[in-house]
Amino acid sequence: MTAVDIPAGSPFGLDNLPYGVFSTPGTAPRVGVRVGDRVLDLAALFEDLEIPDPALSADSLGPFMAQGPARWAEVRDRLQDELAGHSRRGEFGQFLHTLDRVHLHLPFRVGDYVDFYANEHHARNLGAILRPGSAALHPNWKYLPVGYHGRAGTVVVSGTEVVRPSGQRRGIETDMPTFGPSQRLDIEAEVGFVVGVPSRRGVPIPLGDFDAHVFGAVLVDDWSARDIQAWEYVPLGPFLGKSFATSISAWVVPMGALEHARIAQPPQDPEPLPYLRGDRAWGLDLAIEVSWNGQVVSRPPYAQMYWSPAQMLAHLTVGGASVRTGDLFASGTVSGAERSQCGSLIELTWGGTEPVTVGGRPSTFLEDGDEVVIAATAPGPGDARIGFGEVRGRVIGRPETAG
Ligand SMILES: O=C(O)/C=C/C(=O)CC(=O)CC(=O)O
Ligand SMILES: [Ca+2]
Numbered sequence: 001m002t003a004v005d006i007p008a009g010s011p012f013g014l015d016n017l018p019y020g021v022f023s024t025p026g027t028a029p030r031v032g033v034r035v036g037d038r039v040l041d042l043a044a045l046f047e048d049l050e051i052p053d054p055a056l057s058a059d060s061l062g063p064f065m066a067q068g069p070a071r072w073a074e075v076r077d078r079l080q081d082e083l084a085g086h087s088r089r090g091e092f093g094q095f096l097h098t099l100d101r102v103h104l105h106l107p108f109r110v111g112d113y114v115d116f117y118a119n120e121h122h123a124r125n126l127g128a129i130l131r132p133g134s135a136a137l138h139p140n141w142k143y144l145p146v147g148y149h150g151r152a153g154t155v156v157v158s159g160t161e162v163v164r165p166s167g168q169r170r171g172i173e174t175d176m177p178t179f180g181p182s183q184r185l186d187i188e189a190e191v192g193f194v195v196g197v198p199s200r201r202g203v204p205i206p207l208g209d210f211d212a213h214v215f216g217a218v219l220v221d222d223w224s225a226r227d228i229q230a231w232e233y234v235p236l237g238p239f240l241g242k243s244f245a246t247s248i249s250a251w252v253v254p255m256g257a258l259e260h261a262r263i264a265q266p267p268q269d270p271e272p273l274p275y276l277r278g279d280r281a282w283g284l285d286l287a288i289e290v291s292w293n294g295q296v297v298s299r300p301p302y303a304q305m306y307w308s309p310a311q312m313l314a315h316l317t318v319g320g321a322s323v324r325t326g327d328l329f330a331s332g333t334v335s336g337a338e339r340s341q342c343g344s345l346i347e348l349t350w351g352g353t354e355p356v357t358v359g360g361r362p363s364t365f366l367e368d369g370d371e372v373v374i375a376a377t378a379p380g381p382g383d384a385r386i387g388f389g390e391v392r393g394r395v396i397g398r399p400e401t402a403g
């Protein structure tokens, strides 16, 4: 028994306690923690406990995340103790709001945003689809986690509508561009890692220091306009095809909640260079599920990621780049060896040549009105699951062109 009602088997039990930013009608956004199907007002609880912290009244997790790992652990331990009913009071009703009564905001101000390309199945599939006749993997791929800097200002919270981008599109049969709404609008199911503690410019973050900087993880949907991307990406990489919207889940799962999800990474051959070499138990056994208009179309296994989040951060900073509170780096699309495990529609439909049936309709890329939901859970202690919640987005036509 806990001091609060948590539905049996909820992936939002005391072993999870993910953080977000919420408001109720007429009140200011502030830090909340998901407990079962409710949101706990953290600032109000801590005031009541006579340990107030202005960081918890902020409209972003930033100030709390900047306080660092000792404080994260202290707050988490205190919460677990209070909610487990170990305190004299055990009265939480006044601090809890049911989910249907709260508005969930973007949980932190996104600083810099990087997207990696850390999944070998995805990299090989995209190579085969986009660059037939060339080697699927570039020679650098197994030596460094390939990535690019994305657009932080268009990272949006789950539930935000995604406006179909227009741009220069390459036709399938021709190399001449036309301008108009993307006809190959896609998703990418990814996991993102959120920096809490900044680093100093010129000082790389070694593999072993990951926990000193990274606060938690979110689900990411890296919406991608494949026809825009295919025309523009040479030689500098993704640009407008991926900058119109990147959705993240509303809950940031603290790294402390993922300790039972840690597994060995897949073998790395060739052995990485020394700054990328270290603890191999950095895989994460996250089970992801992609639903398209309510139908599960894919189950990407994060366990198969080639590069670990610690390797991503080490590489991102090895040249001297610093990170700041609120920086987000995403893993890249998560795919498995099977078609039914692919985290993007371009893979799932093999470049649009092999439609999947969604709601009885043969489907390749996203139509206006389509909705995609990416959800995930991780193993917790015993039988418990740790929920990430979901990242949801519905595609709408551009307002001025919508019919
Ligand atoms: O291989 C390419 O040219 C492009 C790859 C992507 O679009 C994937 C990307 O954004 C990185 C990732 O999600 O893995
Ligand atoms: Ca991506």
Ligand SMILES: [Mg+2]
Pocket: 076, 077, 080
């Ligand atoms: Mg504890």
